[in-house]
Amino acid sequence: MKNLFRPLKEYLPLIKTFASAAAVFLLAKFVAPYFIFPGSSYLEIHTTLELFSVFVALATFAVSWFSYPESKDNNVLILGIGFLSFGLIDYFHTMTYKGMPSLLLLPSSPEKATLFWIIGRLTEACTFLLTAISEKLKPIKINRVLALACSVVWSTAVLLTVSYYPHLLPPMYISGVGLTATKITLEYVVIALNLITLFLLIRRQTSNDLLFVKALLVSIFSELSFTLYISVYDSYNFLGHIYRIITYSLFFQSVFITSVKGPYLEMQYILKSLPLPVLTFSRTGHVQFSNQAFSDFSGYNARELEGLHFTALAGKLFSKEDLPLLRAGNALSSKKITVDHRLHLQHKNGETKPIMVEHYPLLRSGKRQDGILSIFYDLQDKIKLHTFQQRFNFIVDAMQSGLLAVDNSLTITAFNKAAERILGLKAEQVLERNFKDIFPPQSALYILADTFATGTEYKNYPVGIAEANLELDVETSLVKDDIGNTIGAMIIFNDVTALRRLQGKMHRLEKLKLIGEMAACTAHEIKNPLTTIKGFTQVLQKKCDELALHAEKEFASIILSEVDRLNKLLQDYLLLAKQPQEELSEVSLPELLEVIYKMIKAEAVQHNVKVIKKVSDVLPPVSGNPEQLKQVFLNLGFNGLQSMLKEGGTLTISANLTGDFIEIAFHDTGCGIPCQNIPKLFEPFYTTKENGTGLGLPISLKIVQEHGGEIKVESEVGKGSSFKVLLPVTYPKAERLVN
Structure with missing residues (x-):
């Protein structure tokens, strides 16, 4: 109900309409005794007024019928189909009026005309x-052909029933008596239905309903x-026909504006x-419309362009060199989108600018092309943006740091x-894809989603990618x-794997250096008492x-055994402290590994x-x-x-030439080493053996590094481990010169 109580100004058009109709209605009451149709011309006047109403009704139907495929407005289609129905019934009423020629070979009569009339009004x-x-x-798409068939069937049924079986219907007019109570009651029913409709429309509060x-x-x-007229010749009967013509004209205007004029004006407004x-x-290729943006763009206003054929327009806007490139003529018949790339438009003031033109076909119901x-x-x-x-892409690609950016939807x-x-x-694998599809929650880079x-925001935050053995x-x-709104996020990352490994090596070297210094200072002091104890x-x-x-x-x-063990530990200490030997000899690995x-x-x-x-x-040696x-290889072999x-298993000792290095590998099928423990293997005193000293692998690494090589470890828990020693090849003198 609140929709009914709106500001008074919104009701002013309706109040004016009501006041005008009511004033004329009251005026007719006073002039009724003085205004009477002449009997000789009444039939012609009645027929003219009725046929005009029928014409407007059929025009309303035509507009709604042909506009529905584009507008999909169910209200307009229902109204149009209804106008067809009661337009035909009104035509039957007109043709069966007293004095008109017989319809369907049956004589006209007031009874039939009145029945057609009241059925038409209902x-x-x-x-x-x-x-x-x-x-x-x-939301429902109405089948307009089916709706048309229903209208024709209804109108035909009314025609046949009134013409051949009028006794099935209650009498509306009795000769010598006039209108029956039933007819007058039904007129009031029609008025009541219209009042209900009026109430619903006012409540709906739509501008199109005015x-x-x-x-x-x-x-x-x-x-x-x-309802109130006494004689067909009095002023109320004449006024009723005039009111009805006005009613139908307003309905036609409503349908035309809703289905034709309104969409056209809306399209023009959008384009402007x-x-x-x-x-x-x-x-035909003539300019129909140009908006203000085009006037600013070209310097030509709408009046200068309207009606110009596109060939004449091209002569104004483009140079002779660009004319062969224009595809607007093809767009008029191709029913496809066409594009003119890299043309040069000549502004009215003489300036030239590079442009691109896209031509879109204007299709009616997807078939007939009405223009472009x-x-x-x-x-x-x-061009500036490109x-x-x-330049931006060049700078970003030149960065040594990795960069990944996402938008608000987390699209990369x-x-x-x-x-x-x-x-x-590869960039093509990730760009335009959702970040979470590429980097799941367990991924190291998922921190960007957080x-x-x-x-x-995180700064210098360390993360690791275990499967790739990377540290970032x-x-x-x-x-x-x-204006401060978040439109995305970005992550910059650096591969610090080599740096972390170098730091680990430096840390181990510091430990070895410290142990060596301790060994150099204390080994001899400890060794002498041990010799005495042993003796x-x-x-x-x-x-x-x-x-x-x-x-x-x-x-x-037992004392001697423990003294020997202490001597062995001291020898390891001294080996860590020992400086690299300068004199080395060529070693045959096949013989040594045998x-x-x-x-x-x-x-x-x-x-x-x-x-x-x-x-x-x-x-090669x-x-x-x-x-x-030999000490290194025995240590690695016995560890495996x-x-x-x-459980038993298999130990494989292999040696292969890999570039300028020989790779000696010791692969076992033992228990394996957890990945988190691998970086600790070469730290002094780290051991998993009950009686181990934790010096075997650090000493082995030191020896290999002194030989210009390195040790690599690969392991998987439950499957085994591989320790690979890489030693540089010693080429004969002539071969070294060639290399």
């Missing part, structure tokens, strides 16, 4: 009411006039409001060359527009043997471990210390053997 009132409540039908409401107001006075320069051409719509683009800004983008919009190199992904969601330093930040223990052991002190002799043996193979195999047989050797006999290399003592 059909009219029901159509108006259905139109008012058809808001719920908007003419509809005005028409209903006038139709109510029309029905009142036809477009910031892009626009021209429309008829199917041409949109003009100034390429100056695009140049800026090229930037991915530079460094990002490709670090992450091993920045976008929470606004937390990342920085994230939000991307904002000029006296051996004497005690001999005395115990002479005196048959077996328990004491066992204790002496010795290693036999020594390890002899031990492996006792523990159900199979040892396999895959060493080429033609490997390496420069090194044979004893130190010890990892398989419980």
